[in-house]
Amino acid sequence: MLKKGVVVVSAVVAAGLAGHRFIPVLGGFTPVLESVLPWIGLLVPVLLLAAFATRSAAAAVAALVPGVVWAAMFGSALMRTPPGGPSDLAVGTVNVGVRNNASGEAVRAIAADLDLLAAQELTPGGPAAKQLNKMFKHRYPVSTVGLWSRYPIVDKRPLDVGMGWPRALRAVVSTPKGKVTVYVMHLASARPGHTASRDASLTQARKLVDADRSERILLLGDLNTATTDRGMRGLTPPLTDAQEVAGDGFGFTWPAEFPITRPDHILFRGMTATEAGVAPATGSDHRAAIASLRLQ
Structure with a gap:
């Protein structure tokens, strides 16, 4: 009975991993499942132990199958070496936490070495905004999101990503090596049974990117979805995820105490990512996503 159980569960796990988008x-269960998809790999050692208990070679082989599938899907994240090399732009994004009284301290530590920082869940005139205003010459806050820059912002406008009010922005930053179009977004939350608004805001984000003819695009923000979520199709590609090409590990950012998924993203086009990772954000339930980029 145990042998049959190991074989059946192994088949289900392998099929679920490989065919999760089907x-x-x-x-609303499926988007949550896809957001924590890498953690399903923890079932593999459990299945192997169960197979060992059966003393069945067939069960052991069956238990290895989901391990092989997992390795094919996610093994590169653990073995990846950031390309490194010269970079022209250091960027970051952080959800500072709307109830975070230490948000000023959080952004001070994160932004010290950055050229651009996007923030979400801002309180207008709150600790995070005040601290960033001291650190950066150029800024563009819109409602609860904002962009701070060491370089001039030459064009800017608020955006509605299908939520009925502006919780996103588009700004053009003039860097020493040319202009970069920057989007900052905080998309609708995704909860079991309540994903329609998140999906609608993702659709609107895709429309904005598809319609933008800028040579260089940078999308920073809390998108409330992981790269493994099918909802990200249409954004990656045409944009590239900095963590996936230049990060060390999975780059999980939420929840801060023990991150299990990555809703915070740095996506780009027309540039090359040289490094990517995460940084702590004091008092927030998110960690920050950071990356270095070389302008092409």
């Missing part, structure tokens, strides 16, 4: 959206 699973119907079941009341």
Whole structure:
């Protein structure tokens, strides 16, 4: 009985990993599952132990199958070496936490070596905004999101990503090596049974990117979805995820105490990522995503 159970569960796990995008959206369960997809690999050693207990070679082989699938999907994240090399732009994004009284301290530590910082869940005139205003010459806050820059912001406008009010922005930053179009977004939250608004805001984000003919695009923000979520299709590509090409590990950012997923993203086009990672954000339930980019 145990042998049969190991074989069946192994087959289900392997199929779920490889074919997760074909699973119907079941009341919002599927997006949550896809957001924590790498953690399903923890079932593999459990299955191997169960297979060992059966003393069955067939069960052991079956238990290895989801391990092979997991390695094919996520092994590169653990073995990746950031390309490094010269960079022209250091950027970051952080959800500072709307109830975070230490948000000023959080952004001070994160932004010290950055050229651009995007922030979400800002309180207008709050600790984070005040601290960033001291550190950066150029800024563009819109409602609860904002962009701070060491270089001039030559064009800017608020955006509605399908939520009925501006929780995103578009700004053109003039760097020493040319202009970069920057989007800062905080998309709708995704909770089991309540994903329609998140999906609608993702659709709007894709429309904005598709319509933008800028040579260089940088999208920073809390998108409330992981790279493994099918909702990211249409954004990656045409944009590239900095963590996926230049990060060391998975780059999980939420929840801060023990991150299990990455809703915070740095996506780009027309540049090359040289490094990517995460940084602590004092008092926030998110960690910050950071990256270095070389302008092409």
